[in-house]
Amino acid sequence: MAPKKPSCLHSLLLPLLTLLLPQADTRSFVVDRDHDRFLLDGAPFRYVSGSLHYFRVPRVLWADRLLKMRWSGLNAIQFYVPWNYHEPQPGVYNFNGSRDLIAFLNEAALANLLVILRPGPYICAEWEMGGLPSWLLRKPEIHLRTSDPDFLAAVDSWFKVLLPKIYPWLYHNGGNIISIQVENEYGSYGACDSSYMRHLAGLFRALLGEKILLFTTDGPEGLQCGSLQGLYTTVDFGPADNMTKIFTLLRKYEPHGPLVISEYYTGWLDYWGQNHSTWSVSAVTKGLENMLELGASVNMYMFHGGTNFGYWNGADKKGRFLPITTSYDYDAPISEAGDPTPKLFALRNVISKFQEVPLGPLPPPSPKMMLGPLTLHLVGHLLAFLDLLCPHGPINSILPMTFEAVKQVFQGVLERNMRDKLFLMGKLGSKLDILLENMGRLSFGSNSSDFKGLLEPPILGHTILTQWMMFPLKIDNLVKWWFPLQLLKRPHPQAPSGPTFYSKTFPIVGSVGDTFLYLPGWTKGQVWINGFNLGRYWTTRGPQQTLYVPRFLLFPKGALNRITLLELENVPLQPQVQFLDKPILNSTLHGLRINSLSADTLSASEPMELSGH
Numbered sequence: 001m002a003p004k005k006p007s008c009l010h011s012l013l014l015p016l017l018t019l020l021l022p023q024a025d026t027r028s029f030v031v032d033r034d035h036d037r038f039l040l041d042g043a044p045f046r047y048v049s050g051s052l053h054y055f056r057v058p059r060v061l062w063a064d065r066l067l068k069m070r071w072s073g074l075n076a077i078q079f080y081v082p083w084n085y086h087e088p089q090p091g092v093y094n095f096n097g098s099r100d101l102i103a104f105l106n107e108a109a110l111a112n113l114l115v116i117l118r119p120g121p122y123i124c125a126e127w128e129m130g131g132l133p134s135w136l137l138r139k140p141e142i143h144l145r146t147s148d149p150d151f152l153a154a155v156d157s158w159f160k161v162l163l164p165k166i167y168p169w170l171y172h173n174g175g176n177i178i179s180i181q182v183e184n185e186y187g188s189y190g191a192c193d194s195s196y197m198r199h200l201a202g203l204f205r206a207l208l209g210e211k212i213l214l215f216t217t218d219g220p221e222g223l224q225c226g227s228l229q230g231l232y233t234t235v236d237f238g239p240a241d242n243m244t245k246i247f248t249l250l251r252k253y254e255p256h257g258p259l260v261i262s263e264y265y266t267g268w269l270d271y272w273g274q275n276h277s278t279w280s281v282s283a284v285t286k287g288l289e290n291m292l293e294l295g296a297s298v299n300m301y302m303f304h305g306g307t308n309f310g311y312w313n314g315a316d317k318k319g320r321f322l323p324i325t326t327s328y329d330y331d332a333p334i335s336e337a338g339d340p341t342p343k344l345f346a347l348r349n350v351i352s353k354f355q356e357v358p359l360g361p362l363p364p365p366s367p368k369m370m371l372g373p374l375t376l377h378l379v380g381h382l383l384a385f386l387d388l389l390c391p392h393g394p395i396n397s398i399l400p401m402t403f404e405a406v407k408q409v410f411q412g413v414l415e416r417n418m419r420d421k422l423f424l425m426g427k428l429g430s431k432l433d434i435l436l437e438n439m440g441r442l443s444f445g446s447n448s449s450d451f452k453g454l455l456e457p458p459i460l461g462h463t464i465l466t467q468w469m470m471f472p473l474k475i476d477n478l479v480k481w482w483f484p485l486q487l488l489k490r491p492h493p494q495a496p497s498g499p500t501f502y503s504k505t506f507p508i509v510g511s512v513g514d515t516f517l518y519l520p521g522w523t524k525g526q527v528w529i530n531g532f533n534l535g536r537y538w539t540t541r542g543p544q545q546t547l548y549v550p551r552f553l554l555f556p557k558g559a560l561n562r563i564t565l566l567e568l569e570n571v572p573l574q575p576q577v578q579f580l581d582k583p584i585l586n587s588t589l590h591g592l593r594i595n596s597l598s599a600d601t602l603s604a605s606e607p608m609e610l611s612g613h
Contacts, residue, residue, distance in 0.1 A: 029171045029178040029213060031232060033256035038297065040178070046258070046295060047178070048351055049076035049116055050303025053125065054104040055085050056328055057306045059097060060552050061338060062104055064363070065304050066111040068334055071362050072344055073351035076114040076178070078262070078299045079104075080123040082131035083158055085312075090135055090154070093161055105169050109176045115169075116262075116299060118181040118217075119162060121145075121155050121200075122189075126269050126314045126324045129441035129450065137451055145189055147196040156203060163207040172211045179213040180204065181262070182231055187222020188444070197228045217262040220246050227253045236301075238265035239279070239287035247294075259296035264288065266300050266343065267331030271322040276543040276586035278331045285346045292354045300347070304338070305330035307548050310476075310533040314443025315450075323439040325544045326535035327585055336548050336583065337514050339365040366551070369513030372578035374504050376565060382499035383433060386471050388478050394469035409498070413569060432465070434458070435499050437568065439536075479564050480531040502565045502575055512554050515579040516546035517563075521572025528564040529553045542588035546580060
């Protein structure tokens with residue numbers, strides 16, 4: 001049979017497609033070293049970017065945050081990919097819901113934002129273990145972030161899953177990813193293993209090809225060990241640092257090409273027990289303007305911080321252990337609740353001097369809601385629910401095991417920084433229960449593995465205590481599936497202290513809005529709203545006094561909502577909570593100043609690693 005004669009429409013389309021196809025092949029993002037600039041599709045280009053983390057923002061809010069970033073004048077965003085968020089167990093991958101990385105890339109494309117991707121394997125980001133999976137520590141002798149064969153095998157396996165997923169999204173393939181970082185601030189780690197960095201660079205090239213721009217990022221002090229021939233060198237610093245001195249140093253490693261600041265700090269993170277960080281609007285905007293005057297490409301870290309929902313916060317070690325708060329507000333231009341701040345408008349004004357910014361009004365702040373106070377009801381002691389929290393029963397061992405090895409009547413508290421001895425009185429044959437909480441594995445600055453648990457066996461007098469039963473507790477599962485069906489059948493403790501569950505159902509009258517859970521008088525613990533893990537509270541330590549509750553977590557009028565608390569230490573005389581329309585992020589134990597309830601200005605995560613011994 002003879003082929004059909006093409007229609008007139010086909011005859012018109014064929015020449016048109018012939019013209020379009022070569023244009024797709026000309027998409028490019030390259031370094032023009034002769035003129036110290038980037039070229040995007042052959043034209044001079046400079047990015048003004050901002051960081052946000054999809055893993056700190058629920059999926060339903062991605063579009064809102066990205067739209068506000070584009071309105072601010074940004075033409076790109078930068079974000080990490082946390083390995084432990086996507087591979088909770090070896091060979092088990094999760095890219096669903098708020099972990100759907102491809103959906104996030106698509107949302108960025110819809111907002112007309114290019115992407116600078118930072119896939120690690122280590123990301124820092126004040127995230128649990130810097131994004132590395134804790135299951136790596138099941139091999140106690142492993143050397144993280146080095147050319148240790150055990151570590152490289154795990155890294156290779158992960159990237160052979162991740163990088164093919166993002167390959168279609170590279171800019172020259174028609175996507176929006178213009179550059180990709182290899183490792184992260186490696187010069188600050190101390191290992192200085194160039195073989196490891198060369199291995200990663202080769203792996204990225206093998207899986208992503210030669211066209212994508214690969215780069216490194218380090219602070220000025222880390223450039224020597226963090227940079228690598230063949231990877232573009234970029235730098236981090238803040239508005240208080242000497243920009244001229246840092247750029248002069250950067251030119252020793254990258255003599256030609258655009259100056260690139262991969263992290264220009266708009267604010268800073270908070271630690272439990274310290275003051276809330278705030279950075280001057282004028283200092284941040286002046287620094288940005290000075291860099292843009294030099295033609296530099298800049299990424300602002302953070303532009304929107306978000307929240308460490310669940311158990312995802314990391315920790316630092318600066319002489320002592322410093323766990324990071326649930327809020328990752330960061331004093332960023334877009335607040336934790338997604339609202340524009342004066343810093344955003346000031347930065348937008350600076351950006352408008354150098355490139356066009358979108359016209360039209362910025363979406364207004366989200367509606368806020370107040371509710372309460374609500375009196376919570378005692379549900380029961382945590383140890384009464386071991387059969388539900390650990391349905392497979394305990395792990396028996398002569399000596400206590402670490403969380404990593406386990407996979408995961410109130411007398412006092414031992415804390416990593418403050419107390420390492422607790423004197424107890426008991427009778428012969430008494431039972432000792434110890435509840436262990438992982439407050440966050442180190443995310444920066446340590447060249448050693450941060451194991452959790454009883455790293456040395458408890459001693460009674462001069463006798464090592466042996467024959468332990470260890471219960472890895474999966475509390476999220478209990479809260480999500482068993483409240484209130486089973487817990488109410490359990491006996492209540494006579495004296496509610498120590499790890500105790502409290503709960504309350506409540507309706508919402510009127511419209512639902514974003515809100516902030518205030519826990520006056522409570523000590524330290526975890527909170528769930530309708531089964532969603534909001535994160536940790538540590539009211540007595542501060543500075544954070546409220547937890548951000550996005551409105552989508554709450555059921556509207558006509559349905560009952562449930563709040564659940566696990567208080568780990570001491571319950572207030574009035575076990576009440578309130579929902580406020582403003583956050584309180586700035587009150588510390590050593591300087592508690594709350595004049596009024598309106599003072600000042602979370603994807604479910606991995607199981608909480610609490611072990612009762």
